[in-house]
Amino acid sequence: MCSTVTPAQRILAKVRSLVLVSAGGFGAFSALSIYNENEDFYDNIFMPLVRKLDPETSHNLAIAACKYKLFPKSRFVDPSSLQTKVLGMDFENPLGIAAGFDKQAEAAQTLRNIGFGFVEIGSVTPLPQTGQEKPRVFRLEESEALINRMGFNSDGHEVVHQRLVYLRNSEAGKNFKLGVNLGKNKTSDDALADYSKGVELFSDVADYLVVNVSSPNTAGLRDLQEEKQLKNLLSTLIRVRNSLPPEKRKPLLVKISPDLTVDQRKQIADVVTDKWCRVDGLICSNTTTARPSELKGPHVEEAGGLSGRPLKMPSNELISDMYKLTKGAIPIIGVGGVSSGLDAYNKILSGASLIQIYTTFAYHGPPRVTRIKRELDEHLKMNGWKSVAEAVGKGVSR
Template sequence: MNAKKNIWRKVSSAVLVSCGGFGFFTALSVYKENEQFYRNVIMPAVRKLDPETSHNIAIMAAKYRIFPKTKFVDGSNLGTEVWGLHFPNPVGMAAGFDKQGEAIHGLQDLGFGFVEVGSVTPLPQPGNPQPRVFRLVEDEAIINRFGFNSDGQDAVHKRLSEFRKKNSSALVGVNLGKNKESPDSVPDYIMGVQKFSDVADYLVINVSSPNTPGLRDLQGEKPLEVLLENVLSARDALPAPMRRPLLLKLAPDLTAQERKDVASVILKKKCKVDGLIVSNTTVSRSPSLSSAFREEPGGLSGKPLSKLSTHLIADMYLLTKGTVPIIGVGGISSGQDAYEKVRAGASLVQLYTAFTYHGPPIVSRIKRELDQLLREDGMSSVAEAVGKDAQKYLQSGANS
């Protein structure tokens, strides 16, 4: 009996030591932003979970600041000025990740230069039925049809107000959507501008999600003109300190004529937005997609969107003659991807899907690689590179 007890103690001790050792190694790897450990251990484990469940866990981890603060220090040439705001680096978290404004502090810790919250609708709404998120692992892509699931403006505004009491310097954008059942879209966007102007650094009019029926129709020339004229008028009626930069988020599926129509509208004085976000998800499906989920309805994001969004950035940069700053988003998973967006015409960039595949270390890697590329080309700032290759990317898009 004593011999059996001794064996059991030894086995128990060995298990405890092994578990403790693995736990220590895991904690150390996370602390050191070990990208290989994330790639080979953490992210494959996360992908065993339902996509929406893993998204909610990531939000909670960022909300409670479980991820350690990044050790990467932004170089001076990564800093940039847009809309009179100083961005410590040009890499932001795109809208769609922190929909309810819960995780800004944690995302700051990971090294994002700015965070965009939303989309936020005036009234709470549940969004589309589940399942509504699908991983296309083989294509490093995601299809989602969330449908503006939102806690509503009051709840999100309350969270951002509390956040501002503790952190007044963080750069936060708020992406505005409309309620699915709203008979008129214009008042919904006006409400958002009026509601969030005291807590946001910039505001986004999102008329490009494919998951709200009829929303993309607002990108048409006449509807867009009516919308922007009214929303900008409401913004300009606010006290001067609360007149935030107003951006328009576009779909990557616009035809050549639709792009020209958008440009003609936003260059009109009464409709002149302060910036564009290019682009939202796509409803197109490349024949190269290999995942079993490739035909799921919804918006596709990730690597397959990369060229499409870069070409649209270049097109809109040239159509607006570089007078409207652009945030480039779509398929960024490396410093090279980010640099291409910048050289196509983007002053800032955002990511989301790559973060879900690679985890927190990707933020520092993109910044490190971008910094190196700028230096190799003899540039001392991101601003120097903006639009340098717009014509080239537009031409490559026409030939692709």
């Protein structure tokens, strides 16, 4: 039986094949652009599309893409100027992904492949908890900032630890630097016990551990930065750490808030340089509850911690204050508002030995990692420094 094709059907078939060819072409173009770390593609096509989704959904998609290794390995070779030794460890480059991006340890290997010199997992709480109600992350696009009040959504110690054991047992997981950032459960009234459990449990898989006492989204957490409480907390955790077998005694760092007063900064410097509470490093800084007057967008008044560009200067000030107050004796990881090599360089001049990013990565995607590293290398060379270590703190007047 012979069927006749009507002109309408012929047109429909043509349109269908045109759509298929275009979609295929766009798909191939996208894949090639992602493979080539094409910044224009990310900034003008891919990330604007991602921003059509709400921030938490796009974050979950990014984690899924990392988990299923959809981002290719960066082909950028870290220049020797970026190699650095901090906390007794060798880093191929000083740029890490900050806590909060891979809270549940699902994306670490891909983040390493993208080119991060180290990955910080967490914050992890002892028991699983869901965090605050959604929506809890907001974009302030004009200011290239985020406000979040996640409230430590965590799969809990056991699950996250298992994932890291699995990772460490794989060939790829052996050879990269990994920090674990510890939090406390919302309903726990024993912060000391929560952090102690974290130090004991994660010491076999982490290269360093972070005591996060500066998240603004867990009631009372930032009070742990107060002198007496901090002394008690750190001296206990150091005792716990030192009671472990030598191979499990990992560097302990404290992550602090950019909202600390001058007096609080001095007190913290005194505590962390005290013989019994001496930590191995500081992370400056967490997000801020301040809302600078130049901040724009419909979400400015949302409660939570502000990150990204508006945090850059407050974070730099905290870094240089802590560098001065501790006389450069405690290594600092600088984080807050870095989105270029110059930003990273300025944090190093302010006293940071390592750098972390989060918000700029959420806005620009993987090519930003390569850009920051390439530009940082240029700034070091332009200013006559052979290495990151040489430049640390050189912008701080003593």
